[in-house]
Amino acid sequence: MRPDLLNPLFAETAGLKGVGPGLSRPLERLGLTRIRDLAYHLPDRFVSRRVVSRLDEAAVGENIVIALTVREHRSSAGRGPYRVLAEDDAGDIVALTYFGRASYSARKLLPPGERRWIAGRLDQFGQTRQIVHPDHIAEDSSALAGQLTEPVYALSEGLTQGRIAALVAQGLEHLPTLPEWIEPGLLAREGWPTWRAAMLAVHKGTDAAAHDRLAYDELLANSLALMLVRAANRSRRGVPLHGDGGLRARLNLPFSLTGAQTRAIAEIEADLGQGAPMLRLLQGDVGSGKTAVALHAMLIAVEAGAQAALLAPTEILARQHGETLTRMAAGSGVSIALLTGRDKGRAREATLMGLLDGSIQILIGTHAIFQDSVAYKNLALVVIDEQHRFGVGQRLMLTQKARTTAHCLAMTATPIPRTLTLAQYGEMDVSRLDEMPPGRQPIDTRVVSTERIDEVVAGLGRHLAAGGQAYWVCPMVRELETEDIAAAEARHAALKLRFGDGVELVHGQLRPEAKDAAMERFASGQSGLLVATTVIEVGVDVPNATLMVIEQAERFGLAQLHQLRGRVGRGSGKSTCLLLRGETLSEVGRERLALMRETQDGFRLAEEDLRLRGGGELLGTRQSGDTPFRVADFDQIARLLPLAHDDARLLMERDGGLDSPRGQAARTLLYLFERDWGVQLLRGG
Ligand code: ADP
Ligand code: MG
Numbered sequence: 001m002r003p004d005l006l007n008p009l010f011a012e013t014a015g016l017k018g019v020g021p022g023l024s025r026p027l028e029r030l031g032l033t034r035i036r037d038l039a040y041h042l043p044d045r046f047v048s049r050r051v052v053s054r055l056d057e058a059a060v061g062e063n064i065v066i067a068l069t070v071r072e073h074r075s076s077a078g079r080g081p082y083r084v085l086a087e088d089d090a091g092d093i094v095a096l097t098y099f100g101r102a103s104y105s106a107r108k109l110l111p112p113g114e115r116r117w118i119a120g121r122l123d124q125f126g127q128t129r130q131i132v133h134p135d136h137i138a139e140d141s142s143a144l145a146g147q148l149t150e151p152v153y154a155l156s157e158g159l160t161q162g163r164i165a166a167l168v169a170q171g172l173e174h175l176p177t178l179p180e181w182i183e184p185g186l187l188a189r190e191g192w193p194t195w196r197a198a199m200l201a202v203h204k205g206t207d208a209a210a211h212d213r214l215a216y217d218e219l220l221a222n223s224l225a226l227m228l229v230r231a232a233n234r235s236r237r238g239v240p241l242h243g244d245g246g247l248r249a250r251l252n253l254p255f256s257l258t259g260a261q262t263r264a265i266a267e268i269e270a271d272l273g274q275g276a277p278m279l280r281l282l283q284g285d286v287g288s289g290k291t292a293v294a295l296h297a298m299l300i301a302v303e304a305g306a307q308a309a310l311l312a313p314t315e316i317l318a319r320q321h322g323e324t325l326t327r328m329a330a331g332s333g334v335s336i337a338l339l340t341g342r343d344k345g346r347a348r349e350a351t352l353m354g355l356l357d358g359s360i361q362i363l364i365g366t367h368a369i370f371q372d373s374v375a376y377k378n379l380a381l382v383v384i385d386e387q388h389r390f391g392v393g394q395r396l397m398l399t400q401k402a403r404t405t406a407h408c409l410a411m412t413a414t415p416i417p418r419t420l421t422l423a424q425y426g427e428m429d430v431s432r433l434d435e436m437p438p439g440r441q442p443i444d445t446r447v448v449s450t451e452r453i454d455e456v457v458a459g460l461g462r463h464l465a466a467g468g469q470a471y472w473v474c475p476m477v478r479e480l481e482t483e484d485i486a487a488a489e490a491r492h493a494a495l496k497l498r499f500g501d502g503v504e505l506v507h508g509q510l511r512p513e514a515k516d517a518a519m520e521r522f523a524s525g526q527s528g529l530l531v532a533t534t535v536i537e538v539g540v541d542v543p544n545a546t547l548m549v550i551e552q553a554e555r556f557g558l559a560q561l562h563q564l565r566g567r568v569g570r571g572s573g574k575s576t577c578l579l580l581r582g583e584t585l586s587e588v589g590r591e592r593l594a595l596m597r598e599t600q601d602g603f604r605l606a607e608e609d610l611r612l613r614g615g616g617e618l619l620g621t622r623q624s625g626d627t628p629f630r631v632a633d634f635d636q637i638a639r640l641l642p643l644a645h646d647d648a649r650l651l652m653e654r655d656g657g658l659d660s661p662r663g664q665a666a667r668t669l670l671y672l673f674e675r676d677w678g679v680q681l682l683r684g685g
Helices: 004-010 021-029 035-039 100-109 141-147 161-172 184-190 195-202 208-234 259-272 290-303 315-328 345-357 392-401 418-425 450-465 481-499 512-523 558-565 587-598 602-614 621-626 634-654 661-672 676-683
Strands: 045-048 063-075 082-087 093-098 115-125 128-132 136-138 149-152 279-284 307-311 336-339 362-365 379-384 407-412 429-433 444-449 469-473 503-506 529-532 545-550 576-581
Touching: 004 035, 004 661, 021 161, 035 161, 063 093, 063 100, 063 141, 082 100, 093 100, 093 115, 115 141, 136 141, 149 161, 184 208, 195 208, 208 279, 208 418, 208 634, 208 661, 208 676, 259 279, 259 290, 259 407, 259 429, 279 290, 279 418, 290 307, 290 315, 290 379, 290 407, 315 336, 315 362, 315 512, 336 345, 418 602, 418 634, 444 450, 444 587, 450 469, 450 481, 450 545, 450 576, 481 503, 481 529, 503 512, 512 529, 545 558, 558 587, 558 602, 576 587, 587 602, 602 634, 634 661, 661 676
Parallel strands: 093 128, 279 407, 279 429, 307 362, 307 379, 336 362, 379 407, 444 576, 469 529, 469 545, 503 529, 545 576
Antiparallel strands: 045 149, 063 082, 063 115, 082 093, 115 128, 115 136
């Protein structure tokens, strides 16, 4: 049970003052449904403003606070902006510019003839100086005194900085005082504040010690939870599975296994034969042949008289797996079925019966395969594909679904560096497919300046005319997701104008059915070009697509670029990846793109990625999404994770039941970071 102490943090944000239906949607979209989430919605950065008395004291692009006298309002005909002309004490004019509905507030807040204090960013528009959508307007300067440094938060449609800042401030009033879970020596040595003080500090301004402390909390919670899982797993009894090799011998694969695949299968077979349930991660780059390994693992289970299930993160991936595995296993006589959320009625009933009576031996599907209504005769192995889409908590629940504790094989194509493997999968044993099947053609990767986009489009046209297919990837880098989508939509419209129908668009805000339908038209060859934000990262397998264009490639992380690029080069044809880069490129950006040209080794790229990002390169805010952490950044992971890991191990050695006062505090920590499944395991789970 969650300690009562944490209740205020887990109260709904919907209960805050001023949160009605209009705000709860945007908050939900950002994942801010509870006070806890608001508190951990840390600012992306801070804006600092300078008070100036005259416009000509400020530089273009500077954030200022200045007193202005309002002169006149000018609404433009049609869709142009609304402008309020105002002058400083020296008589210099600046335009306060509003787009769309924001102009209503201008009419109210800026009466002609009145003097107002304005905070905002000074820009130049042609000959005119302007401030677009001033951040604050006040009647006297004291109202802005507290706003000279302000946090900038990630937003979603329907939220403004002012709104979210006010909600965070309201949320912070509810912070409890929590017991200390960090080892006192470490706390003193690092000079870290208490949890509560740190939380308040990070919303006020840049405070490295406070941020480190909160990051450390997160890393410690993670390490500790994973260790609890590992310990619990060791003490648990599973069903040893000994396959006689009969089914595997009848497999009729069109290739022989690579050394890495053979090794991984041997490791899995050894695990499956043990008393304790397997908990193993299979790491292998896109195209390294994880599916064949999964099939072997599942056949071992079936040979031993049990059932196996494979969980895919999306409908389309489940179907693809269903087809591939059925084809691969054709000669073996094993019965394979597919079950997704879309299956209804008779077909679904038949599948459920088959699972219950054991006539279906292997089930492939989305999370629908673990619904309560789905009962297995004797499920003994769960394979989870594209593991990184599922959290540890989720995968625990999945394996516990089996009546005995099932063996678990998790697979991921995300090449991550060793430190992160520890952080993300610390409870698992790891097999790596570090060798590609023979005969892969290297992908011709080129870096091209955006200035040459017309040539790129022309080349794309020739590629499509020759019957080829291609991906066009737009980045997700802006503060507002809708702006990214707008950019992708604009690109889609332009390409459609040029190439006609048969240009698809997919992005994160499409309904799943619409997304699947677009993907399917592309996968079936009906459409030649797929414009996408990064949602194509995982899964899709279209061998005929041999060209990829990535816009603003410098804004992506290396690992992400690598995964995107892995969508091409899947057939026998020669593939090309064009990395469009902006006109100005930082040193790190240059290095990153050069590495992409140089190597196709995902593990190497992952290590380099961490090194380069640890160096403090600022990427788009959401680009850090490929770690299990929300607070800790790459630099903190590299610096603090080893400490947290050792600390967690020490605590486990001394107090594996988390009963001591510090152990109790650690339980609070686990609940705070919603690693409560870790705590639940303590009671024999
Ligand atoms: P991933 O690891 O990305 O899931 P897949 O399992 O989809 O990779 O395999 C990618 C492709 O490589 C498939 O077409 C598969 O048939 C093929 N493949 C797998 N193993 C081998 C092998 N040992 N030799 C040749 N081709 C292989
Ligand atoms: Mg795969």
